[in-house]
Amino acid sequence: MTNRGILSLDFTAAGGNRHPSAADWTAGELAYGAGTNIAIWNTDDVQSRGVSALVRGHTDTVNTVKFHDSPHGRFLISGGADKTVRLWKAGEDSSRTPYEQVAVLTGHTASVNTISVLPGGQVFVTGAADGTVKAWHQGETGAKLEQSIDLKPRYLPLATAIAKLNGGAIVLAVAGTSSIIQLYVRSDTKAQFELQASLSGHEGWIRSLDFVRDGEDLLLASASQDKYIRLWRFRNDQLSEAANGDATAGPGLAATTKSLSNKAHKVGFDYSKYAVTFEALLIGHEDWIYTARWAPASGNKSSPTLLTASADNSLAIWHADQASGVWVCNTRLGEISAQKGSTTATGSTGGFWIGLWHPEGKSVASLGRIGSWRQWMYDSGIDTWVQGVGVSGHTQEVQGLAWARDGSYLLTTSSDQTTRMFAAWKRDGRSSWHEFARPQIHGYDLNCIGSLGVNRFVSGADEKLLRVFDKPKAIDSMLSRLSGTEATVDGSLADAANMPVLGLSNKAITAVADDEPINGLVNGNHDEREAIDPASIVRESTLDIDHPPFEDQLARHTLWPEHEKLYGHGYEISAVATSHDAGMVATACKASSIDHAVIRLYETKEWREVKPALTAHTLTVTALAFSCDDEYLLSVGRDRQWAIFQRTKDVPTQYVPLAANTKGHSRMILDCAWAPSCAPTVFATAGRDKAVKIWKLGGTEVESLTTIATNTAVTALAFSQPLDVGEKTLLAFGGDDGQVYLVDLLSNTFEVSEKRSVPTQYCASAAITCLRWRPGHSGEGQQLAVGSEDGAVRILTVHN
Known part of the structure; x- marks a missing residue:
C-alpha cells in the first residue's frame, strides 16, 4: 500500500447533551455539547455530511455553548461540569481544527450552566451551580473577571441574558431555580452591575431568557417549568398611566385565570430610564419549556418572532397578531399529541431540550432527549416548514461495533441503551453517512454486538441474556x-x-x-x-x-424484529463473537470467580447451547474472536491470560481447549484479534500493561513474535483484511487516552515496519472501546470504525 499515512475522517456521529444551553448557531455552523466534546455541524453543507469536527478540551460534560463575534474575531465560549469556562478562537487552518483553545477560566467552583454574550461587545457573563454569576471582559487571548454576583442561598442560576440599553448602559437578566427574574444594570462608566428590579409571575423554575430589540424598546422572553412563556417589555420612556393600568386591558395579554401583575419597574440611570412591564403570557405548551429564542433580525420578520421548545415534543413559533396585538402560535413543529403513544418503546420520551434559529431565520433546529437533532426549513413557495436531514449519535459510551459481513452498514451499540445502524446515502455522485435505523431500543445498557451475515445480529446487555434480531x-x-x-x-x-x-x-x-x-x-x-x-x-x-x-x-x-433469546449466563454479558460462517455465537459474562468465567457457545441453526461451556479463565472474559477460518476461538480476560480453543473434526459446533498462557500480559488483557486470512494462525492481544503482543500458533505451541510498547493502556485492536496480498499487514490499536495508532507489520515475520499515530483531531477524548475494519470495501482505501467512551462513532479512511 502506498501513501498509507494519508487519512481522512469520513464520518462522525455524536449525540447532543441534554441541557437547554448546550448549543448555539451562527453563520454556517451549529455547535453543541456532545459529552465532553463540542460538535461542529455545518448545517449549510449541500453534501449533508453532518458533524465536521469534535472540539476537545473539557474533562466533563459540556453544559453550555455560545458563539461570540467580538472585536477580536469569532470565539466559541463553553462551560461544563468540569467547573471551567473555555474560550476557543476560530482556527486559521480549519482542516486541522476549527477552533483552538486560547483560555481556561477557573473562577467557578461548580458546574457552569449558562453563558450570555453582549453582541458586538467584549462582555460576557457566566452562571454556575456554585450560586454565582460572573461578568468577564474578553480580550484577544483570554478574559478578565470584572464582577462576581452571589445569588445563594436564594437560587442557582440556570439562565442569563444580556443586552445594551440606549445611552450605553447594559442590562443583565438572571433566573434559575426560583420563580423570579432579577434585573441587574450597569452604566457605561461603572463596571459593576447593580440589582434594580425583580420580576415575578412564574410559578416554576425558569429555564431560558432571551432579549430582542423591538423598535426603541426591548422585549425579554422567559420560559419556565410552569409550562408558560412570559414576555416583558422594556419601554424607553417615563412611566405612563397606561403602564400602571389594569393588567387585563392590554390586547397583548392572553386570557387566563392566572395572576397577572403588571407593576412597572424602573431600571436604568438618569440619562437612560426604562419602564419594565409585563407584556404577555403565552399559553400552549403542555409540559416544561426549556428554551425560548427570538428570531434573528436578519430573518426579515416585520415583528419579533419567538421560538419555544418544550418537553411536550413540540416547537412553537409565536408572533403578535398585527390587527389585535395578541400573541399567537402560528406554527407548531414536532409531534402532535395523538402520536405520543408508548414513549418507552419508541425512545421518544423527554421532548425537545433545545430550539434554535438559523442565523438568517430561514430554518430552525431542535435537540431531543436521545441526542438527535432535527431541522426544519421554511419553504416560502408552499408556505410550509419542511423537515430536513438532521444529525444523530449515541449519548453514552459506545460499547460495541459490528459491520455487516458485506460491509454494507455499521451496527453500533452503547450504554445509552440503543443499537443504531449507519450506512452511506449515495445520490447524484455524492455520498454521506447517516443513521438508517435504530434496531434495538432497550431497557438495559448494551455491552457488545456481533454480526450474523447480512440480515441478522446478536447483542448482549446488562440483562444477562443475548437477543438476536433480523433485518x-x-x-x-x-x-x-x-x-x-x-x-x-x-x-x-x-x-x-x-x-x-x-x-x-x-x-x-x-x-x-x-x-x-x-x-x-x-x-x-x-x-x-x-x-x-x-x-x-x-x-x-x-x-x-x-x-x-x-x-x-x-x-x-x-x-428490527427479535428472532431469538440466548440464556445461560448469571451476570451481565461482557463479550460476544460470531463465527465467519454465521453458524456459531460465543459469549461471556462478568465474573469474579471461575464458576461464571465460562464461555458459552450457541449454534445458530436450532439456537441451542453447545455444552459443556468452555473453561479457562478465573475472572471476566473481556474479548472473544474466531479465526478467519473459524478453526479457532481466542479468549482474553481480566485474569491476564489468553486461551485458544480448537474446533473438533467430528462435531463442527464443538470446541475444545488447545493452548493457554496464564501470564500472557503482566496486567489484565482487554482485547484480541486474529490476523487476516493470509496468516490464519497469528493473533494479537493488548492490555493494561501498555503493550500489544503478536503471537503465532503452531500445533499446540504458541510463540511470541513481536511486542509493541506504547505509552498508555491499549483497550482495542483490529487487523485489516488486505485489499491485495502484499508484504505488509495493517494493525490498528487504540488506548485509554483516545489515541489511535496504525502499525504496518511485515507479513512474513510480523515485525514492525512502520508505526504512526492518527492525527489528534480525528481521535477521541476518552478511551477507545472498539475498532472494526470495514469488510469487502473496494473504494479508495480501507475504512476503520472507531468507538469510544466519549460517545462518538468515527469512520476513518486509510487511503491507498
Missing part, C-alpha cells in the same frame, strides 16, 4: 434504494417490527396499507401485553422515502 423488509428495501446494496428477495424477512406497549421484545408485524384501518384498536380485544402503540404502526409507505429517516421515523418505525 425487516422495510429497512432492507430502504438500504437498497438509498445505499445501493443488494436487496433480499427470498421472502425471508418480516415487513417491520413493533414493540408492544407492555412488552419487552420487538415483535414482527405486517405493514399496513396506507388506507387500511388498524385491526383491534377500535374493538379493544387485544391482550394488553400485545397492544400496539398506534403511533408506531408501519404503513407500506412509511419508509418509502428518498432520504435517510428523520428522527421521528428512526424512533418509531425502524425497530
